[in-house]
Amino acid sequence: xxxxxxxxxxxxxxFFHWTVALLILxxxxxxFAAALWRLSPLKLELFVWHKSTGxxxxxxxxxxxxxxxxxxxxxxxxxxxxxxxxxxHASHVLLYALAIALPLSGWVINSAAAVPFSVFWLxxxxxxxxxxxxxxxxxxxxHFSLLVALCLxxxxxxxxxxxxxxxxxxxxxxxxxxxxxxxx
Amino acid sequence: METRxxxxxxxxxxxxxxxxxxxxxxxxxxxxxxxxxxxxxEKTAAPGVFKEFDARxxxxxxxxxEGAKLDVTVKITSxxxxxxxxxxxxxxxxxxxxxxxxxxxxxxxxxxxxxxxRYLARGVLSLKGAKKELEVPFTWQxxxxxATMEGELNVERLQFGIGTGEWANGSxxxxxxxxxxxxxxxxxx
Numbered sequence: 001x002x003x004x005x006x007x008x009x010x011x012x013x014x015f016f017h018w019t020v021a022l023l024i025l026x027x028x029x030x031x032f033a034a035a036l037w038r039l040s041p042l043k044l045e046l047f048v049w050h051k052s053t054g055x056x057x058x059x060x061x062x063x064x065x066x067x068x069x070x071x072x073x074x075x076x077x078x079x080x081x082x083x084x085x086x087x088x089h090a091s092h093v094l095l096y097a098l099a100i101a102l103p104l105s106g107w108v109i110n111s112a113a114a115v116p117f118s119v120f121w122l123x124x125x126x127x128x129x130x131x132x133x134x135x136x137x138x139x140x141x142x143h144f145s146l147l148v149a150l151c152l153x154x155x156x157x158x159x160x161x162x163x164x165x166x167x168x169x170x171x172x173x174x175x176x177x178x179x180x181x182x183x184x
Numbered sequence: 185m186e187t188r189x190x191x192x193x194x195x196x197x198x199x200x201x202x203x204x205x206x207x208x209x210x211x212x213x214x215x216x217x218x219x220x221x222x223x224x225x226e227k228t229a230a231p232g233v234f235k236e237f238d239a240r241x242x243x244x245x246x247x248x249x250e251g252a253k254l255d256v257t258v259k260i261t262s263x264x265x266x267x268x269x270x271x272x273x274x275x276x277x278x279x280x281x282x283x284x285x286x287x288x289x290x291x292x293x294x295x296x297x298x299x300x301x302r303y304l305a306r307g308v309l310s311l312k313g314a315k316k317e318l319e320v321p322f323t324w325q326x327x328x329x330x331a332t333m334e335g336e337l338n339v340e341r342l343q344f345g346i347g348t349g350e351w352a353n354g355s356x357x358x359x360x361x362x363x364x365x366x367x368x369x370x371x372x373x
Contacts, residue, residue: 039273041356048226114266116228124228131266 004071009176013071016064017176020057020099024154027053028147051110052120058103065096077170091156098150105143112136207245207252210331210369212238217367219258221339223265224358230270236262239367241333246324249295254305254320256290260312278348285312292320301325311344322365329371336364 002010009017030053034046076085110117111127112135118124129135164172219237223230236259244252261282265271275282292307301323309318322335339361341347347357 039269041350041353044226044356113269115270116225116230118226118228121227133268 004073006072006075007175008074010071011179012067013064014176014178016060016067018178020060020064023053023057023060024099024150027057028151031147047115048117048121051106051117051125054103054106055119055125057099058107061096061099061103065100068096074175076172077168088160091153091160094149094153095157098146098153102143102146102150105139105146108139109136109143112139206247207243209372210241210244211372212240213330213368213370214238215368218365219367220364222362222364223341224360226356227358230265232263232265234258234260234262235264239333239369241369244295246301246326247297249297249303252293252295254290254292254295254307258288258290259286260288261286278351279346281312288312290318290320309339309344312346314344316343331369331371332366333369334366336362339363 004010030050034050037043111129112132114131161173219234221232239256242253260280288311290309292305294306296304305320322333325332
């Protein structure tokens, strides 16, 4: 089944979830390595990988958001308390917003800094703002702040999934796993 | 003693005067003039500009430019690539080495017309301590006391030791640099 149902996530939803999860896991250390490396050809290459991965995450997230809005989402277990439902909803809204805002703020940094950049060395990325050093500094601060927020919300997200699996013993975590592990 | 010009001399004399009037000395009008270059940064065009430069074209006669002389000086320290980090990096010894080589020069005394309005200046470019022969093609449009000189050429940065050490490999910063100029000149005198 491609589409989600009231009980299960479809294959596209799982693909988006795990692909973006993997890319974010790569993206964070890549960003730190690129930012902290001494000026050298390798630093420039790390930045192309980081920025290209960011643009890939942005495209995947926009497609994922459209898919999520066009599809039902599987229901939470009936006994879930109201505060948990609100917390789950809020944390998912935040995760989507941060996973979109982070690459956008990176795009602003790159544009404000007037760094020539082609996604994966292939597609030149147009600037979304005019070159401006103050805006560049502001966008860098925003990018880092959003990263801190993402790490906090991710910790809540992973912690909550593990709590559902290990303590509450429901299928919240299992139902997001790819098909062959679902009944393991 | 009579000092009048004999009729037989008038034609060659008039010719001499007219050719001298056609061959003019030209100097740069800096405000509308542009000297730009396009480097390659991670396979993406990276434009830069030299904000300060001077050019002088002496004894230039559009139909017979052989006797002309072109002298250009470029203040390398006026290079601007629009990005603070890049501008700081290009000052260093691996790139332009502002401290040791603040100025580049191009001198050409071999200027030929290749077609109507199109010329080729062959001369020597001194840049970052290296001297290399260079051919600079340009177009020439003259009206009254003003003229526009425009052209572009490729410069191989390694010939001038620009981008040494780990940068000498052209994979992140390309080896060829496109230099473009569009300058306005005014007749001197």
